[in-house]
Amino acid sequence: MALSKAALAAVRAITRLRPGIGDSYLRQRSAEDMSARLVVVNPRCRLDDLVAPVRDGCQVPVRVFTPLDVNLSLKRGLHVSEDFRGTILFFHGGGWANGDVAFYTESCMRTALRLERRVVSVDYRRSPEHRFPVSLHDCYDVAKALFAGEILTDVRPDRIVLAGDSAGGNLAAAVSLMARDSGEFDPRAQILLYPLVYNDHSESTIFDSVRENGEDYLLTRQAIQDYVHMYLSSPADRDNPYFAPLLSPDLSRQPRTLVITAEYDPLRDEGEAYAARLEADGSEVDCYRMLDGIHGYFLYPMTFGLVRDTYAILANFLDGAALPSKESDKAWIHLLGTD
Template sequence: MPIHNTMRAALRALTRHDVDVTTQYERKRKMVNAIHPPLASPFRIWDHTITLEDHTIPVRLFAPPEPGPHPVLLFFHGGGWVTGNIDSYTSVCSRMARLTGHLVISVDYRLAPEHPFPAGLEDCYAAAREVFCNCESLGICHRQITLIGDSAGGNLTAAVSLMARDRGEFLPARQILLYPATWNDHSPDSPFPSVRENGEDYLLTSRQVCNYMTLYLGDHPENRENPYFAPLLAPRLDHQPDTLIITAEYCPLRDEGEAYGHKLIEAGNTVAIYRIPNALHGYMSLPASFIPVRRSYEIINHFLRKVEQP
């Protein structure tokens, strides 16, 4: 059912009262990260840290109630590279574990602007390397690990896959990109119509995306042309994982996510692209009873069952 006029008016009002993230990112972060839903009793949830030379990366594991071992979804959260953490995504990851039957590992990567690009990406890559290189301890093989992320996390997922190919330490077999950011320009000059069609009155605005990217870049605007920052800029996209891309109809990132999928196909990769009707950016945080969420998990589970073989 299309978004009716009353809902459009409510969305418009909510959108226009959002804070300016460039000057009030700490306030925005507190608002987002203060969401700590209670842990669901059927799940086994525990925290772990990955130790690097100069810092640690917290991760949270969500195991479904059925006996394991379970295949793994390595999850990179959204939030514009500036907000979000493993606490604010506990509800999302608990639901993901339950509805997919996978062990979900959520990565608490460093956030901008305190830690600009590529700090958060390097954390995600390090977490992926740790999981892939120690998959036997989880009772699985490397082909049973799928990278997944939403929004900025979808961007990080795509970038980790590119980095993995380039560095040669491991190679993911699958990735799932949920309404990902893949391009570097969300101004009115963007080549993608969804930036202008959906960039003002649907919660996430094109201006917000521009501001988040500015904070993520920090003092190095030249990184805007780096394909690890904007994967659509990659000169080559060969040898990428089997990919599922899910976009939302009323999302400013819709067209660039789908364009990334088509570019992957042109490079010889196996890709499935789905656009969820009447959905807004970030809808996967809603309860499973919502039609877009339910439909997305049907698509995700079909993708996982189709390609996931030990």
């Protein structure tokens, strides 16, 4: 299922007009701040802003999205109660330099309501002001505190799911590896949406998707390299498995994992390779490739069928919900896992 010629031409034109990341990430932050101010809070979702202490004494903001059951009756009047099955600890994308809790508020509200989960979104410190491993340590320390019941007292550790998109998927995968290596907490499940998990996004990389999709689909090969350059503290960091989890020689004892990739994403192949490595090393894995998807599509409105189908896959992974029957026109390819 290919992109239409008109859509492809539009995406290419936009991509080629975008300035370099090093020259534009601050302007992008400003645009995201303006966009975040336009978000209307859904009355069926309560937002609470909290903080979590991390290892260097900083207080990292977190925003908690709690789905609510709202009932109005003549007998009882207005009755509001919390209504969720578990907790998603979410790390946002944006190349470690862009995106924040405010910009992702609409997406997190939607996720909380559609998946019936409380979502805890982490406002980790961003690059280039704070370079690797600061963002990762922020996310790890917040996860450790959440599992210990220090952020939310009613949390059930066995129902916490780590999740992230793009650079946030990178952070989620790295947090899972660090948790295994430290033994300080034990994530049972993780969701990685088109994650970055490798260290080479040059034209000579081993992954074809970087070459095939690295020029014309909004996220370019050069943009990935620019984001990585702003994130890492030194060239040696490139070979650190906590930056590039696919480099880890041992991916055993990882959480049950869902990896979702996008057909026209430069990061497609490395995400799918990571899923295959996890399965080979003994973890339970599902991996789906979303046809016609480009990097970042999960932030699109629910009017896009691709987004609705992704939520159906998420619900299937979390709760065993049935997937839509699309035998004649599937919006995805199920690459790994049980159908």
